[in-house]
Amino acid sequence: MSNNGSHAKGRLLIVDDELSVRDSLGKWFTEEGYEVFTAENAGDALTRMAERRYDLALLDIKMRGTDGVELQRRIHEIDPEMVTVMMTGYASVETAVAALKNGAYDYVTKPLDPEDVSHLVRNAISHRRARMENLRLRNTMDEVVRPPDLVGNSALMQKLRDAIDTVAPTDATVLITGESGTGKEVIARSIHAHSPRRYHPLVAIHCGALTETLLESELFGHEKGAFTGAQFRKLGKFELAEGGTVFLDEIGDISLKTQTDLLRVLQEREITRVGGNQPIRVDFRCVAATNKPLEALIEEGKFRPDLYYRLNVFRVEAPPLRDRRDDIPALVDHFVRKFSLAMNKRITRVAPAAMTRLQQHEWPGNVRELENAVERAMVVAQEPELREQDFSLDLNSVLANGAGGGRSLDDVERAHILRVLEECGGNQTRAAEVLGVDRVTLHNKLKRYGWSRPQPVGAGSKQ
Amino acid sequence: MNRIALVPVGDFDRRLAQRLCAPLAAEFAADCRLLPQSLDPQSAFHPERQQYHSTELLAGLQPFADGMNWRVIGLAAVDLYIPILTFVFGEAQMGGPCAVVSTHRLRQECYGLPTDPELLFTRAVKEAVHELGHTLGLTHCDDYECAMASSHSVEWIDLKGISLCTHCRSSAKPQTIANTR
Numbered sequence: 001m002s003n004n005g006s007h008a009k010g011r012l013l014i015v016d017d018e019l020s021v022r023d024s025l026g027k028w029f030t031e032e033g034y035e036v037f038t039a040e041n042a043g044d045a046l047t048r049m050a051e052r053r054y055d056l057a058l059l060d061i062k063m064r065g066t067d068g069v070e071l072q073r074r075i076h077e078i079d080p081e082m083v084t085v086m087m088t089g090y091a092s093v094e095t096a097v098a099a100l101k102n103g104a105y106d107y108v109t110k111p112l113d114p115e116d117v118s119h120l121v122r123n124a125i126s127h128r129r130a131r132m133e134n135l136r137l138r139n140t141m142d143e144v145v146r147p148p149d150l151v152g153n154s155a156l157m158q159k160l161r162d163a164i165d166t167v168a169p170t171d172a173t174v175l176i177t178g179e180s181g182t183g184k185e186v187i188a189r190s191i192h193a194h195s196p197r198r199y200h201p202l203v204a205i206h207c208g209a210l211t212e213t214l215l216e217s218e219l220f221g222h223e224k225g226a227f228t229g230a231q232f233r234k235l236g237k238f239e240l241a242e243g244g245t246v247f248l249d250e251i252g253d254i255s256l257k258t259q260t261d262l263l264r265v266l267q268e269r270e271i272t273r274v275g276g277n278q279p280i281r282v283d284f285r286c287v288a289a290t291n292k293p294l295e296a297l298i299e300e301g302k303f304r305p306d307l308y309y310r311l312n313v314f315r316v317e318a319p320p321l322r323d324r325r326d327d328i329p330a331l332v333d334h335f336v337r338k339f340s341l342a343m344n345k346r347i348t349r350v351a352p353a354a355m356t357r358l359q360q361h362e363w364p365g366n367v368r369e370l371e372n373a374v375e376r377a378m379v380v381a382q383e384p385e386l387r388e389q390d391f392s393l394d395l396n397s398v399l400a401n402g403a404g405g406g407r408s409l410d411d412v413e414r415a416h417i418l419r420v421l422e423e424c425g426g427n428q429t430r431a432a433e434v435l436g437v438d439r440v441t442l443h444n445k446l447k448r449y450g451w452s453r454p455q456p457v458g459a460g461s462k463q
Numbered sequence: 464m465n466r467i468a469l470v471p472v473g474d475f476d477r478r479l480a481q482r483l484c485a486p487l488a489a490e491f492a493a494d495c496r497l498l499p500q501s502l503d504p505q506s507a508f509h510p511e512r513q514q515y516h517s518t519e520l521l522a523g524l525q526p527f528a529d530g531m532n533w534r535v536i537g538l539a540a541v542d543l544y545i546p547i548l549t550f551v552f553g554e555a556q557m558g559g560p561c562a563v564v565s566t567h568r569l570r571q572e573c574y575g576l577p578t579d580p581e582l583l584f585t586r587a588v589k590e591a592v593h594e595l596g597h598t599l600g601l602t603h604c605d606d607y608e609c610a611m612a613s614s615h616s617v618e619w620i621d622l623k624g625i626s627l628c629t630h631c632r633s634s635a636k637p638q639t640i641a642n643t644r
Contacts, residue, residue, distance in 0.1 A: 024518065024545035030557060032613060033602040087547075111549045115615035 009033040010055035010125040015045040015071065016087065017063045025058070025112075032118065042066035042074070049078060055125045056083045061092050061099070061107075069099045076103050081135075083128045085120065087112070138199070148189045151334045152327025156319040160187070167314045168194035173266070175251075175311045176289040178318025179447050181368030184289035185249060187318055192245040197285055200244030203237045207258075208250030215258055217274050220265075226275020238271050238282045245285045251311065252292030252303065263307045286311070293443045299429075300439070321363040321370060322450050328359045331367060335374040336386065346383045354388040361393055364448050414449050417442070421451075465493040465533035467595070470524060471501040472539035472563065479566070479584065480538050486588045490610075490626060491595060493533065500527075502537055509544070517543040517554035520563045528560035534598055536591055537563035552590050552620070555597035562594035569617060586617065588625045596627060599635040604628060 012034045016022050022038040029036045039045035061068035072084045086107035088096040096107035105124045108117055168191045176184045192202040221236030265271050270279040288311045297303035340347050363369050377390035424430040432442040469480050480497050488495035507519035527535040543551050543565040553564035569586040571579045592610040604611035609628035614620045
């Protein structure tokens with residue numbers, strides 16, 4: 001198909017102080033199907049550039065007044081994406097090479113070989129268009145690949161955002177700790193979305209949900225025939241995440257054998273598929289998360305300390321919801337909007353009494369529990385308001401004034417544990433021995449009660 | 464009926480010129496005639512380059528573009544150039560009446576190969592159609608089989624056909640090519 005009249009091939013600016021060159025080259029490129037403009041000096045060229053955008057400029061190096069090299073520098077100041085090709089005589093090839101170092105696309109020697117210059121200009125314009133397309137797509141992707149919402153403006157959330165801003169642009173491995181339901185995966189996605197790897201995949205795997213052999217196959221892939229049922233080669237998560245981020249959730253639940261394999265991957269950046277013997281290079285960033293105290297697991301010999309140090313390069317703590325009650329109204333608002341859309345229901349407000357009640361609740365299941373509570377309430381609610389009775393909150397988990405003030409078994413247990421811990425001077429290992437439970441169990445219970453060491457709680461610190 | 468006038472440049476082979484009449488007449492649905500006169504190319508000669516400036520030859524052809532001749536094409540055996548390029552196979556006045564083609568680089572001998580008169584003839588037809596296409600306002604075509612495809616080497620000329628593609632035929636200035644196929 002012809003390009004006649006459409007000038008789809010591109011718009012050229014030819015800058016040369018010789019009229020015969022401008023005329024003959026201009027006419028020749030016009031026949032080639034380009035839209036051609038000419039300028040006889042640098043000033044003329046810059047004026048023309050102010051009038052319209054060009055795909056490519058052919059610049060003569062030796063011109064009276066401002067020469068082509070200086071003009072090329074000025075053009076790139078105005079339009080860094082402009083492709084410039086220098087035209088030179090044999091005597092000034094060195095100058096042309098200097099222009100290349102300043103960002104010129106290429107140079108041609110006069111007289112020009114028609115085939116060479118035709119290919120060069122076509123390729124240079126394709127190159128520019130690919131770059132512009134790439135820029136445009138990146139801008140579009142930035143619209144599409146929005147970071148997930150981290151809702152709330154409490155001091156803890158601000159600290160968390162600061163930590164994410166600090167670590168996201170790096171390639172450092174991140175360990176996210178925090179109770180179940182605090183949004184560790186949302187944090188991982190936010191780190192990925194703010195990282196240079198954001199245009200590549202984020203591949204999440206929930207380690208606790210899979211058996212050892214299945215997890216290995218998921219992480220590292222397997223070769224055809226590696227085991228019964230392996231009818232095809234399967235790529236592992238590390239290969240699927242090529243260039244992106246692997247999110248290993250519930251890392252505290254993996255076996256010692258898988259920990260060893262994982263350590264090797266993190267160290268060598270190589271994987272070997274199950275049933276294979278060929279190491280494969282992989283490029284990924286690792287973000288891991290756990291709701292278990294890895295330090296305690298190490299003491300019990302259930303977690304490799306070397307893997308822990310590999311994962312714990314930068315630590316981010318996901319705060320429990322009870323420590324950021326001020327964020328509850330914003331979270332409720334966020335979930336109401338989310339479910340209003342999903343359920344096609346027009347809920348526009350939450351009754352003050354309901355909100356007070358939500359802010360008093362203990363939320364042992366954290367944000368996930370709040371989300372579920374809002375979803376359930378939305379199902380039964382009458383438009384346009386969520387009322388207190390729409391929420392079915394457990395009375396016993398409502399925040400009591402003064403720890404241990406209630407009479408439920410939970411309250412009694414909590415009071416007892418805290419008393420023993422106090423007697424042991426805050427030493428959890430000793431308290432666990434006195435109570436006859438293992439340290440992990442005690443730690444989990446303390447976490448659930450909201451007990452914390454006398455140190456700042458919240459977002460990350462560099463290790 | 465429109466008339467295409469063929470003007471030999473210097474001592475161009477008149478038999479070859481005569482053979483070109485039929486395919487050009489067919490392609491452009493025009494009367495095609497070899498003129499008895501010829502154009503002396505000496506004023507366009509560049510002694511350092513040992514080549515002939517095609518734009519000056521076009522100027523020399525201009526007087527032939529009178530009311531009788533719709534299009535004028537000069538046929539040269541000498542090597543042509545425009546100042547900025549090492550050579551050209553031909554040149555045309557875009558949308559104007561005159562064009563010139565050279566068979567110098569269409570000859571197999573130019574590339575150290577044995578003479579091939581038939582191949583030379585076919586290449587000459589393609590280039591003549593191509594330059595006449597420019598006089599009809601056509602620019603280069605992305606269809607590599609179309610005579611208007613860009614071709615800066617004989618390999619590309621050999622790849623394309625002797626006719627304009629459907630799109631180029633319909634894009635050519637109206638009233639210039641009868642819709643003969």
